[in-house]
Amino acid sequence: MGKRTNKTRPNLVPHPRYGSAPRPSGIAIPEAEIRNGYWRLGHDEIYPETVLLADTSRQDFSIYPRRYYVDVLRHCRQCGRDFLFFAREQKYWFETLRFNVDADCVHCPECRRQTQTVRRRLRRYSDLRRKPDITRKELMHLVDDAAFLLTHGVLRDLNVLGQIKNRALREIAEYPGVQLLARLLEKARATEATTKA
Numbered sequence: 001m002g003k004r005t006n007k008t009r010p011n012l013v014p015h016p017r018y019g020s021a022p023r024p025s026g027i028a029i030p031e032a033e034i035r036n037g038y039w040r041l042g043h044d045e046i047y048p049e050t051v052l053l054a055d056t057s058r059q060d061f062s063i064y065p066r067r068y069y070v071d072v073l074r075h076c077r078q079c080g081r082d083f084l085f086f087a088r089e090q091k092y093w094f095e096t097l098r099f100n101v102d103a104d105c106v107h108c109p110e111c112r113r114q115t116q117t118v119r120r121r122l123r124r125y126s127d128l129r130r131k132p133d134i135t136r137k138e139l140m141h142l143v144d145d146a147a148f149l150l151t152h153g154v155l156r157d158l159n160v161l162g163q164i165k166n167r168a169l170r171e172i173a174e175y176p177g178v179q180l181l182a183r184l185l186e187k188a189r190a191t192e193a194t195t196k197a
């Protein structure tokens with residue numbers, strides 16, 4: 001049986017809506033009963049005072065439904081930090097969005113948001129790269145996205161990024177983002193040279 005501690009964990013990644021502390025629900029159900037309510041909860045750190053009753057008729061499950069939702073501690077697969085997968089969030093996932101009940105939350109709220117930002121900027125970057133004519137404003141976006149995506153390890157073709165930088169130097173040299181991209185590229189090239197040596 002997993003041990004449960006009531007001490008507050010200082011390093012929980014906060015959820016934008018629910019914060020970073022367990023949210024008591026006012027419902028009292030014994031911990032053992034909660035753990036029996038879903039096979040996967042056997043060893044997880046849970047907070048029984050947060051329990052919510054599930055409406056299993058709204059769930060998508062093959063054999064075992066989730067009879068309760070309870071705040072549960074999770075470790076982010078991407079950044080390794082702890083976060084809470086909240087009972088309320090689970091209710092939304094499994095009854096409103098109707099995700100399969102065996103789905104689990106493996107990324108913390110910050111990493112989830114960052115992934116969405118990366119996706120959005122990569123889409124804009126790709127769109128702008130395909131456009132035959134782009135405005136000065138769009139070139140600024142392209143420069144910013146290139147710098148952002150390079151920093152996040154999404155773009156690795158330094159020659160393509162170099163072409164964007166050179167074009168920006170010709171057309172919008174006064175834009176501060178161009179200097180930033182130039183510095184990032186220099187650093188990336190230096191790193192690449194060290195790795196190859």
Ligand SMILES: [Zn+2]
Binds near residue numbers: 076081108112
């Ligand atoms: Zn994370």
